[in-house]
Amino acid sequence: MFDFVRRHNRLLQLGLVIVIFPSFVAFGIQGYQSFNEKTQSVAHVDGQPITQAEWDAAHRQQVERMRAQMPNVDAKLLDSPMVRQQVLDQLVxxxxxxxxARDLRLDPTDQRLQRLFRADPNFESLRNPDGTVKAELLAMRGMTSAQFAQQLKQDLAMRQVLLGLGVSVPASTAVTTRALDPYFQQREIQVATFSVQDQRAKVQVSDAELKAYFDDEKNAAKFQSKETVSFEYVVLDMAAAAQSVTLSTEDLRKHYDENVARFETPQERRARHILVKIDPSASSDAKAKARAKAEGLLQQLKADRKLFADLARKQxxxxxSATQGGDLDWISRGAMVKPFEDAVFSLGKGELSGLVESEFGLHLIEVTDIRGGERRSFESVRAELEKEVRQQLAQKRYAELAEQFTDLVEQEDNLQAVATKLKLQIGRADKLVRGEPPANAPLLANPKLMETLFDTQTLNAKRNSAPIELGGNQLAAVHVTEHAPSRRESIEEVGVRLRQLVTDQKAAAAAVAAGKAALDDWKQQPTSAALGAAMTVSRVEARSQSPALLNAVMRASTDALPAWVGVDLGQGGYAVVRINKVLGADPAVLEPQRAAAQYAQLWTQAETDxxxxxxxxxFKVDVSAAPAAASGAAR
Incomplete structure (x- = not known):
């Protein structure tokens, strides 16, 4: 057990967060039965309210978790109705x-909880040698042993409510095949396409048709110009701040001296030990016998150190570690219990300790090798130091410049003053379209910058915008120089485009008419059909056919074969399809074992839902609050 704890101690410490506190993100163990009915409620479950305060607390906890995982995430996303709704749904x-769990009486016994706690390796770091819980670790989380036991019992009971559904779905090969074969079915088809392109040369468009199309309100959006802005902008970032940073050798030397431990290779020691276990609850006589045994082993080792491996295996x-002759491999600081670690790092290579007492018992320790502990010289790490210190100073300088940037942008009606004072470049962009961020300029595509650009105040004020925090230590300001609102274009402006639109519309109608006529003829005289080569298609293998055609083919009735289908492809024309055969699912796609597992998983999810x-x-769930009702926890 000692070796297991040594190797996995840090991992198991995380179990306190991951295993012990997996549920009840917003309320404590005793809280369920003691809600305040007078507090504003946002939902009711089984007659018990979920209060606004509980929802807000859960939202804040969710925000903190997401920020820890994604430090640069936009706060607006965390405060969105979608995130709030997810939190409320989880509470419900x-x-x-x-x-x-209460109604089904799924109340685990104390004996079952004790067996779970003693047997589950996830709780190893929380157990004392005698199997009791480490109260000091629980205290760090503000919990007592009784509260921990109650929460563990409650969590286990809740999980049992849905646990049985995961193993209740039959998924034999026959059942899976009958269920999934229709979806993965293959069909042999032949296709004839009547394209719009073939009809364009045959179409004639009159001026009256052009005007009628232009005047039709259904087509008005096609002739609406896009709103655009032309603007100037400046950006303050870490690169700009770093340009004003100067470094001296004294600065670097001071930073080196303050962080010298970072430039030392951590020392590790290889040790072996013999453990004489002592149960804390053992009698005084038993403890005395164990100590006498350890003293005897120590004397044998002092007499002949070569006996160590053999004694470790036997005693x-x-x-x-016993099977390895007591060898514990390489040990670094923080990996062992403190008395053991102190002894290991106080011994020299080849030295033997006296009796070392820990919570596990008495140890006899020998250090067999030492490595690490070397320090890198100042000159060898100078480049690394310079980069690090420059970044730190640039961060500090950026904060100073950001304050100046804000003052200058807000005081002036152009960007020249801030650019001159802070030595920034003024950028320019022409005719940026609302809702169409430029793909080749990530800075200008920033959502916050785009939002500010087309804000009514920015467009109308003819002054600098307020500073815009772009994230990642970037601050920007924009000044609109020209704004072109969206407007209805004249018929003269859209002449060429208008003619193309009307021509395409008439050509598409002609293609549909030609296709439908051919479909009627070929149904009557199948031998006259001018169809393409036969091909096998499925929902998995489309063979370059459009989704509209494939969907129509797979939905078509095949009670009588061959079956005929006509498909309007829009600007792609019209397709006439003959379905010759219906084939089973492709074995390469519908692999039996994987399909059965997926089918069972889908049914399990469906039954669980x-x-x-x-x-x-x-339990009469009643949700009375909208997502926007939650307080702004992300602010």
């Missing part, structure tokens, strides 16, 4: 699961 689900109570919906109905 937890309350439903709690009520169901050590640490099964993880359906059961949860029935529980919501049974």
């Amino acid at each position: 689900r937890e309350r439903v699961m709690f009520a169901a 050590s109570d640490d099964p993880g 359906a059961y949860y919906k029935s529980l919501r109905k049974h």
Whole structure:
């Protein structure tokens, strides 16, 4: 066990967050039965309210988790109605699961919880040698042992509500095949296409038709010009701030001296040990016998150090290292319990300790090798230091310049003053279209900059915009020099485009008419059909056919074969399709074992969702608040 803890101690410490506190993101263990009815509620489950305060608290916790995972995420996204709704949905689900577990009497016994705690390796870091919970670790999370046991019991009960559904779905090969074969079915078809392009040369368009199309309100949006702005902009970023930073050798030397530990290779020691285990609850006589045994082993080792490996194999109570002759491999600081670590790092190479007592018992330790501990010289890390210090100073300088940037932008009615004072370049962009960020200029495509550009105040004020935080230590300001609002274009301006639109419309109609006529003829006289070569298609293998054609083919009735289908392809023309054969699913696509697993997974999800919906109905879930009602927790 000692070896296991040594190797996995840090990982198991994370179990306190991942395993012990997986649920109830917004309320405590005792809180479920003690909600304040007078507090404003946003939902009710089984007659119990979810209050606005609980929703806000859950939202804040969710925001903190997301910010920890994505530090640069836009705060507006975290405060969006979608995120708020997800938080409220999770609160409702937890309350439903709690009520169901209570009604189903899914209350784990104390004996079952104790077995789970003692057997589950995820709780290894929380267990004392005698199997009790480490109260000091729980105290760090503001919990007592009783609260931990109650929450563990509650969480296990809630998980059992839906647990059985995951193994209740039959997924035999025969069932899977019958269910999925229609979707993966193949059909042999032949296609004839009547293209718009072939009809364009035959189409004649009159001036009256052009005017009628232009005047039709249904087509008005096609002749609406796009709103554009031309503007100037300046950007303050870390690169600009770094240009004003100067470094001296003294600055670098000071930083080196303050962080010298970072430039040392951590020392590691290879050790072996013999453990004589002592149970804390053992009697005084038993403890005395264990100490006497350890003293005897120590004397043998002092007499002949070559006996260490053999004694460890036969006498050590640490099964993880005993089979290796007591060898614990390389040990770094922080990996062992403190008494053991202090002893290891106080010994020289080849030295033997006295009796070292820890929570596991008595140890006899020998250090067999030492490595690391070397320090890199100042000159060898100078380039690294310069980059690091320059970045730190640039960050500080950026904060100073950002304040100046803000003052100058807000005080002036152009960008020249801030550009001159802070030595920034003025950029220019012409006719940027609303809603169409430029693909080749990521800075100008920034959503915050685009939003500011087309803000009414920015367009009308004829002054600099307020500073825009673009994220990633970037601050910008824009000044609109020209604004072209969206407007209805004249018929003269759209002449060429108008004629093209009307021509395409008439050509598409002609292609549909020709296709439908051919379809009628070929149904009557199949031998006269001018169709392409036969091909096999499916929803997985489209063979370059359009989604519209493929969808029509797979939906068509095949009670009588051959079957005929006509498909309007819009500007692609019209297609006439003859379905010759219906084939089974492609074995290469519908692999039996994988298909069965996917089918079972889909049905499990469907049954779980359906059961949860029935529980919501049974426990009378009533959500009265809209997502926007949550307080702004992300601010």
